[in-house]
Amino acid sequence: MANKRDLKKEINYVFGDIIEEVYIWELNNPGKDTKPGEAIIDEAISSFDVLISRANERQVENSSKHFKTIREDLKKTAESLVEKVNAL
Known part of the structure; x- marks a missing residue:
């Protein structure tokens, strides 16, 4: 069961970090479009x-x-989202 628990934690952390990066970008660029x-x-x-x-x-x-x-x-999706965040 530890494998499932670790996987779920990893999914949560990865997407949480990506969302946090978007929020940081929005805070550092208040004049830009947030869509x-x-x-x-x-x-x-x-x-x-x-x-x-x-x-x-x-x-x-x-x-x-x-x-x-x-x-x-998860790896493929995260890499794709990180590329999109970097393109902002």
């Missing part, structure tokens, strides 16, 4: 929901493979 930042936050929240629901699945054949694919998807 792109809000879109990144919305995407992060929806991705969080999807990955957490996948992590909570109970009926999986190979749990280690299942968690590995979730971690890979």
Whole structure:
């Protein structure tokens, strides 16, 4: 069970950090439009929901493979969101 718990914590921390970076950018750039930042936050929240629901699945054949694919998807999604934050 520690594997599932650690995965869920990792998902939470990664998306929390991305959302925090968007807020920091908004604070440092008060004159700029916040709509792109809000879109990144919305995407992060929806991705969080999807990955957490996948992590909570109970009926999986190979749990280690299942968690590995979730971690890979987390990495891809996080990299994409970080690129978007850097482009702000």
